[in-house]
Amino acid sequence: MTTFVDRVELHVAAGNGGHGCASVHREKFKPLGGxxxxxxxxxxxxxxxxxxxxxxxxxxHHSPKRKATNGKPGAGAHRTGALGQDLVLFVPDGTVVLDREGNVLADLVGHGTSFVAAQGGRGGLGNAALSSARRKAPGFALLGEPGEARDIVMELKSVADVALVGYPSAGKSSLISVLSAAKPKIADYPFTTLIPNLGVVTAGDTVYTIADVPGLIPGASQGRGLGLEFLRHVERCSVLVHVLDCATLEPGRDPLTDLETIEAELAEYGGLDDRPRLVALNKIDVPDGQDIADLTRASLEERGYRVFEVSAASRKGLREFSFAMAQIVGEARAAKPLEESTRIVLRPTAVDDEGFTITEEDGTFRIRGVKPERWVRQTDFSNDEAVGYLADRLARLGVEDKLWKVGAHEGDTVIIGPDENAVVFDWEPTMAAGAEMLGRRGEDHRLETQRPAVDRRREKQKGRDSAEAEYLAFEALSSGRQDSIEGDDEEH
Known part of the structure; x- marks a missing residue:
């Protein structure tokens, strides 16, 4: 038998991004491949x-841990690593996603609606993507960013138009079985229904869904019985129908008392005061059932309820009752605003947003921000050039200047990131130039020391040609001066 589960805690983890590759092109007769x-x-x-x-x-419920695949690392010859595959988890219509603190992250209603529960990590850039006019041959690459991991809670709220509420064994499941094609379990003992049953009803041109909300007894909103587990299924329903048992033999119970008890539980749960109500006096086919319905009807109508006397066994009054529910459902649907096309909400960054914040905690300076934290996660701290690159990025972002402004001094502790994933530095004001200390990026010494022999021969030849040209010019100048002297002598 299939077990119904409408609330689970799930740990989801996205895949990590693949590391970038630091590689230099090597090919015969191409020592400057880059x-x-x-x-x-x-x-x-x-x-x-x-x-x-x-x-x-x-x-x-049985497999609460789910993880997507990681991205593959890059390789030489400009080969990009393969993308990790998204892990798609299919959930029922009406699933609400919350975090561990109870904040709603998403309300998934409608076939195909999606929500990214954990974002995959970005892949690291290879040294080919990091090269520039100032950094012609980077000797490092960026690491892949770790994927997001979080704990979420998923709650299922039935998507139905009408909710049947009432005491156990009031006949709610029996009504669903005769009004629709649903076949719920029906027995003559309390709490027969352990899951919300759904049924589709057709009344004229209106097709609507009804749901049986089980387990409502005094104290249900406080966790007694099964009510607290299933009261959430009432929230999406447009119409509430009180199914009152006119043939109960329990002492202290009657239709009016049952109605007041259930209404008190709905009020305690909250958020349902605006839903229209109908009352179904059920089991009028049993002995004394019709008499109790006749005695109760007037009191219920005085309270403003529309009352219907029905019998699931004999099907008496069900047609009128079904069309009444269809009428209210149609009115509720017409009152709802028309669904608009999907909107993209743009939230531009504030003009004065620096992209990071610096706070002082007992002499320690903590830096928080999307960019600084991501850059730190992507840095290979075993590579001095990569550390220098990180320092330059932080300096261009304005972290260096901001630390001066908030009163940081040389040797102070600087932390980037949250406590659970932080990187600690002993701040040195000159750290922004750390990458430049390895050599000016416009002058890559590795390329200078590996120039081809043909280039060196060309330069030598240019030197010889230049020397020869200077010698010829000198000879010509000397010859001209001698001719000039001889001419002067002849004139004299």
Whole structure:
């Protein structure tokens, strides 16, 4: 038998980005091939997608840990690493995604609706992508960014138009079975229904869905019985129908008392005061059931309820009852605003947003920001040139100047990132020039020392040609001066 699960805690982890490659092109007769390291592939993301064929979260109850694949590292010859595959998790329609603190992250309604629960890490750039006019042959590459990992809570709220609420064994499942093609479990003992049953009803031109909300008893909103587990399924319903048992034999119970008890639980749960109500006096086919319905109807109508006397066994009053629900559902649908096309919300960065913040904590300066934290994660601290590149990036972002302004001094501790994933530095004001200390990036000494022999021969030949030209010019000048002297002598 399939178990119904409507709330699970899930740990999702996206794939890590692949590392970039630091490589130099090597080929015969091409000693100046230059950098050719490829970029790493992006890691796969974890995506939640609504599938109409999925009705329970049972699969994630048994396997609560899910991880996407990592991106592959780059390689030489400008080969980019393969992308990690996204992990698509199919969830039922009406799934609400929350974080561990209870904040709503997404409300997934409608087939195909998706939400990225964990974003894959970016792949690191290879040294070919890092090369520039000032940095002709980088000897480093960026590391892949770790994928996002988080704990989420998924709750299923049934997507139905009408919710049948009432005491256990009031006949809610029986009504669904005769109004629709649904076949819920029906028995003559309390709490027979352990899951919300859904049924599709057709009344004239209106087609709507009804849901049986099980387990409502006094104290349900406080966790007694099964009510707290299933009250969330009422939230999406447009109409609430009180199914009152007119044939109960339990002492202290009658239709009016049952109604007041259930209404008190709905009020305690909250957020349902605006839903229209109907009352179904059920089981009028049993002895004394019709008499109790007749005695109760007037009191319920005085309270403003529309009352219907029905019997799931004999099907008496069901047609009128079904069309009444269809009418209210149609009115509720007409009152809802028309669905608009998908909008893209643009949130431009504030003019004075520096992209990072610096706070002082007991003499320690903590830097937080998307860019600085991502750059730190992508830096290979075993490579001095990569560390210098990080220092230059931070300096261009304005971190160096901001540290001066907030009162940092040489030797102070600087932390980049949160406590669980932080990098600690002993700040040196000259660290921004760390990469330049390795050599000016406009003058790559590795290329200077590996020039081809043909270039050196050409330069030598140019030198010899220049020397010969200077000698000939000198000879010509000397000859001209001698001719001039001889001419002067002849004139004299």
């Amino acid at each position: 950098p050719d390291g490829g970029n790493g592939g992006d890691g796969g993301s974890v995506v939640l997608t609504v599938d109409a064929q999925v009705t329970t979260l049972l699969e994630y």
